[in-house]
Amino acid sequence: MHGKGCFIVLEGLDGAGKTTIARRLVEDLSSRGIPASYTYEPTDSEIVRLIKSTYNNLRDAYIDALAFALDRLIHVKNLVKPLLDRGVTVISDRYFYSSVAYQSASGAPFEWVIEVNKFAMKPDVAIYLDIEPEEGLSRKYMHTSRFPEYEEKEFLQRVRSMYLRMVEMGLLIYIDASKPLSEVYDRIWDIVYGRLISMNSRVYDT
Ligand SMILES: Nc1ncnc2c1ncn2[C@@H]1O[C@H](COP(=O)(O)OP(=O)(O)OP(=O)(O)O)[C@@H](O)[C@H]1O
Numbered sequence: 001m002h003g004k005g006c007f008i009v010l011e012g013l014d015g016a017g018k019t020t021i022a023r024r025l026v027e028d029l030s031s032r033g034i035p036a037s038y039t040y041e042p043t044d045s046e047i048v049r050l051i052k053s054t055y056n057n058l059r060d061a062y063i064d065a066l067a068f069a070l071d072r073l074i075h076v077k078n079l080v081k082p083l084l085d086r087g088v089t090v091i092s093d094r095y096f097y098s099s100v101a102y103q104s105a106s107g108a109p110f111e112w113v114i115e116v117n118k119f120a121m122k123p124d125v126a127i128y129l130d131i132e133p134e135e136g137l138s139r140k141y142m143h144t145s146r147f148p149e150y151e152e153k154e155f156l157q158r159v160r161s162m163y164l165r166m167v168e169m170g171l172l173i174y175i176d177a178s179k180p181l182s183e184v185y186d187r188i189w190d191i192v193y194g195r196l197i198s199m200n201s202r203v204y205d206t
């Protein structure tokens with residue numbers, strides 16, 4: 001536990017349902033009197049934008065991993081940690097597991113990406129929403145992406161295998177996200193709420 005708030009992370013491929021579920025968790029926790037806040041990575045900071053504009057021609061898995069790590073360090077110091085210290089539960093849509101999955105699928109060594117992100121505080125709950133790339137992409141057909149370069153099916157298969165490796169290592173909790181949304185949400189709610197209770201946070205039963 002970090003301060004009084006609970007740090008929850010949702011991970012998975014594009015279209016897995018992270019944003020939908022994270023926002024609903026914030027609503028449901030708030031309506032029970034548990035202060036909760038939604039955030040996401042990469043943030044809208046200048047760092048990732050700069051890499052994509054000025055240095056786009058130099059980009060590779062290493063540059064991206066370091067850019068995402070710096071964006072994350074600032075995110076944690078500037079937003080996540082202060083909220084947790086004030087007792088707010090923080091739900092983050094992606095965290096360092098995204099770097100491990102995407103940048104190692106792009107060619108950076110898996111262990112190196114973990115090492116670069118050693119500064120990142122461990123969440124209280126880290127969930128992986130598993131979905132086949134094709135299904136995830138089909139759910140997103142109407143949306144514009146900030147990172148279309150990462151939305152290629154074969155690449156996403158490699159990303160998925162990196163996530164599954166982290167599940168096997170015990171770093172992420174596995175959830176089958178191909179199931180109906182209500183079912184996926186209920187499973188995640190049980191995990192999150194159970195963790196809040198076990199952390200003895202300010203939980204108000206309704
Ligand atoms: N279990 C589900 N079954 C069917 N549709 C779902 C399910 N979960 C989410 N969706 C729908 O899929 C779409 C994409 O969901 P969402 O934006 O939450 O995914 P995401 O993981 O945040 O994607 P990205 O990483 O690309 O932002 C939304 O229209 C959402 O309503």
Ligand SMILES: Cc1cn([C@H]2C[C@H](O)[C@@H](COP(=O)(O)O)O2)c(=O)[nH]c1=O
Pocket residue numbers: 014041042068069094095096098099100102103145146147150151
């Ligand atoms: C944090 C983080 C993200 N990515 C990739 C994963 C996605 O393709 C995009 C973010 O898109 P979203 O629709 O806003 O979720 O960025 C990455 O490669 N490495 C990271 O550390």
